[in-house]
Amino acid sequence: MLHVDQVVKRYGSFTAVDGVSFSAEPGRIFGLLGPNGAGKTSTIRMITYITVPDAGSVTLGGQSVGPASQRRMGYLPEERGLYKKMKVGEQLVYLAQLKGMRRSDAERTCRDWMGRLELGDQWNAEVEALSKGMQQKVQFVATIAHAPDLLILDEPFSGLDPINADLLRDIIQELRADGRIILFASHRLEQVEKLCDDVCLIAQGEVVLSGALRDVKRRFGSNTLTVRFDGPDAWLDRLQQQRLVTVESRSRGAAEVLLADATPARQVLKAALNAGADVSHFELHEPPLNVIYKLAVERGVSSDLNAPVSL
């Protein structure tokens, strides 16, 4: 269990993190979200014991984080952190040894993971000779080789093609099934939505949303409508002008709209049919995470994390 309790981090007069609390459990993937400069990296640095909080505490498995806990965590930073002129294998073994592994164990495990990530023949290649995607996979091996209890993955899918992204997602899900604590930071909310069990949204150094993904979405109610249709779409503009709906996204023959408080869904359907549109799909559901994210960050939501939110 990872507990972040009321941590504060100041840099001079600027407060980067202001009383952030959350808990991440083993066997679950915890999504840490927030706009750039919200305090995510500062929070991660306190968890990884790169920096120390000015107030509050961070504990892993009941113990304050420190040099001992560092060995039980693996951190994949957003940007590649590898020695460019070093050979892949040598570098992986070095990084694993710094986490306290014996040399022989480190070499065996790293070779296994390299094979699993289809990098088997790159052991003696220099890092700078690898493609961006391969470097990303090497970095991932460096993060998990020492079998850490806590994994911190900051944009782990960046630079990966869909096939490699799937490969990585499979491994992350295996690690979750294996009971690891996984902290997942990303701006790609559709990935967060697919992968995460819990989420925590930080904005301007404070937690604005937190909880199980399902509960968070439930707070926002089932008032998002997805419509697919053939034919004219001017009716959408009319609905928006009358402030009956807010169009979140639209493309040719498809739209995602938020219903205003008093707008029944059938009114939208009626408008579409009256306008002569041929509706093939009509679904009322919870808002997607990107809608919740924007709403929470731009407008702010109730400080009571359990209170329902109207859109």
Next chain:
Amino acid sequence: MSLTLIAQTEYKRRIRSKWFILTTLLAPVLLAAMFVLPIFFFVLLDEAETTPIALVDETGRLASAVEESLGGGFEVTIADAGLPLDSLRADLLAGDVAAYVVLPVGLLAGEADAVLYNQGGGGISQQGDLRRAIRDAVEAERLRAAGLSEEVMADLDRGVGFTVRTVSEEGESADMTGASFMVGYAMGSFMFFVVYFYGLMVLRGVIEEKANRIVEVMASSVRPFDLIVGKVLGIGAIGLTQLVAWAVLILGGLFALGSLLPLFIDPATVAAAQDPEAAGQAAEALPFDVEAFGQLFSPVLFLTLGVYFLGGFVLYAALMAAVGAAVDQESDAQSLMVPLIMPLVVTPLLVLMPILNAPNAPFALGMSLVPPFAPILMVARHVVTDVPWWQHTLGIALLGATALGLLWVAARIYRTGMLMYGKKASFKELWQWARAS
């Protein structure tokens, strides 16, 4: 544990690099080229060429004596005293002779000068040889005119030897003033290069890790203190490895040279090659000999070099690490290095000459005890004088304490600076980082 692993890895990943192998092998070759090539050129030129000159002797009594005194280096044509000087001038301009000399009638009485005509150049040694030959001939002629017997003249001709011996506790040895001055200057400058160069390597390493963001991965595994100290130790070990390699190559080279050189080089020529002024007085005492070089490049010198290198390197590496932590890229480092580091490395180079001239003066002692100057100045003094052991002890103690203190401060600056991106830190901020708990 992490510290040694980091130091080992820094060492391993750098020692295999091309530049290390290249500089290790090339530096002794360059050094040898600097010392040996001029000697060989001098010898080759000296043996290959004789200088054709024309001699106009208006006194009618000097020509043969001058020619004899000049020896094999010159091909002397004794011109008819009645010959118009214009034709000699034409020969000179045509390149048939390198110079012509006119010995006027008044020369013997000291009323007129002998005049050497050339097209410029020709070298100091050529002029010196001529001057000496003419002086000898004139003096002999004057003595003969005064009625001195041939016996007395032979007595006067006998050489007056003058040898310099250096006396120390260990006994006496050949004088090495000339050689030691040169070697002292070279060693002082050499220390400047290695200390500065290896310090720069730390700066580059710190900036590379920052730019690659690997520092974030490292900092999530080990303490920043281990990271920076491990790096400094690893790079320092590479420096020592290189010094040892150089010592072996140079000592081995000198040994080979020492046994080969005397076989085909006359010590007088060697001396002449080192000091053009001495060439004019080749018969006089040598300022130093080849063996003196061998004695100066002793194992003790390399040991001294190693100790002061280590202290100086750690001191400058600490400063460089602090600078590296404060910037994002190498070009930004300049503005911090110029006020912080340049005065420390340039000052000893500026005072190196006066200190080599008076290596035991209070000024020399004082300057060489200042920790950032000690690596350059103590080593230079060590070459030219017998530095008492207490001065070495004090110098090394001060240097070591300062270096370790600075390393500690640098580690604290590094701890904060390594995670700072985007803006260059000021000295004030560096100070705050160092003081932060």
